[in-house]
Amino acid sequence: MEAVGLSAFWRDFRENPVAVAALAVVALILALAVAAPLFTPQNPYDIANLDLMDARRPPGYVGSGGYAHWLGTDAQGRDLLSAILYGLRISLQMGLIAGGLALSAGATLGVTAAYLGGRAEALIMRVIDLQLSFPAILLALVLSALLGQGKTQLIIALTAAQYAYFARTAHGAATAERNKDYVEAALSTPLPALRVVFRHILPNCLPPLIVVATVQIANAISLEATLSFLGLGLPATEPSLGMLIANGFQYMLSGRYWISIYPGVALIVLIVAINLVGDQVRDQLNPRLQR
């Protein structure tokens, strides 16, 4: 990939209009989420801003604040558009932190196993395979039930549920690298083994890890939403998209669809866009599909 370079990568990426559009959507959502406090009409979690008179109003309603609630309001009279943008912040934060931690933990473990070889490698990979045979959602569910609610707890649960995918990928890539001449050469110098592992082997395992990372960040966001929807994820003080959907769910049967549907639409757009970008990146990094 080094030889191809970033600009060449981008040239190939540009050829797929769907992926470019998806990337634009992801970038837009990221920007909106980061800048949310600057332009949302209200801070949805400042109680002083809320008025119960505005509760459960349909989209377009002009509330006591004097501005239109384009996506309606929820049961506390919160502007849904603002709540969704704040929720996106939390969802993205969880996805990126958990995905990043899982990447570093998994890659370290996988590459180390490949380097050590022998019994240690067999043991580590056996444990990882065992974990991979359990569905990630079940593991995350169990862990967040055991650890309780909270940001840190949820990040631990999501990381533990996902690191194994990175470990497997990193192990596969590192095993292939391990037998190449340049590793042999580096190991024959007085360089410490750790340096060889992390400065020489690891960078060459990155392309497949990047692919897994895009998919797993989307998965982490989706898992977090599922857990929060089930009441096992974040506490009520950290309302992610999943919790907004859960809060709106009880009003769905009475026809007040917007409280649940719009946060869900935001979630789906985000996840599908990340996955589409990931698909294109995978196709480009897959040597078998090179033209």
Added chain:
Amino acid sequence: MLGFVIQRLMQAAAVMLVMSALVFIGVYAIGNPIDVLISPDADQHTRAEVIARFGLDRPLWEQYATFLGRLLQGDMGRSFVFGMPVLSLILSRLPATLELTLLAVISATLIGVPLGMYAGYKPHSPVSKAIMALSVLGFSVPTFWVGILLIFGFAVQLGILPAGGRGQTVNVLGVGWSFLTLDGLKHLALPAFNLSLFKMSMMIRLSRAGTREIMLSDTVKFARAAGLSERVILGRHVLKLISIPIVTVFGLELGSTLAFAVVTETIFSWPGVGKLIIDSISTLDRPVMVAYLVLVAFLFIIINLSVDLVYATLDPRLRKGRG
């Protein structure tokens, strides 16, 4: 071969022991069940009695030893909330989950495989592209969100299907089954479809990839040369060849569908095991949590063990050594 089987069995038993310990320690380290079991205005005497009755005053390792001993006898304790033996509580909820999961996996296969074969047979037709787009959605859209949309569309807007519950059941062999009555089937339709969507996407991808590969193979060339109709080629030969990975995935996915059932059951208030575990987590009903987790771990270890053993019979290389 016998040595391999014994080795695998011992490994499975060891894993099971470790899992049960992890689950037990994890579950018994959170929260304080006394707060749930005893009302705050109960007197000291009642408190002491309840604590003694549930053995909560014992050290953790002793509670675990008792737990393990009783586990081996099939006794998983009594639910704090329901006041009945956990095993019979779970068994009473199991039929609901089983019929939901089985219906979901079977319909995912029956719908997914033909769609995937079509997409693999005509990879460039617009219909195939639509099928693949559907499978991308099925993969990326979270199950709970699809469930909400289904309820919104079919139960709230159209009003043709119920939003939750099991409906009318028929007693067969002492347990109620929903799929035997029209009302029950109506109640099953949405949750089963919800649960099957993810598996369906997987079946579509598997059978598409398989079909595309096999359509280029000599088997198909010779079958065409022999004058067989495309219909016979697809239905008899291609289907048979792609069925091996599909059957494997079918078996493996049965277990993970049980895991996803937790989400679907919660949304559709389906009174199965999944809803039971979510309820027991929120009420800190620890015996139910532990039993459920141990049973699920057991189920997955059994599934993995059988997959290992089946592969070992198919591939002699795996029998030696560690595999």
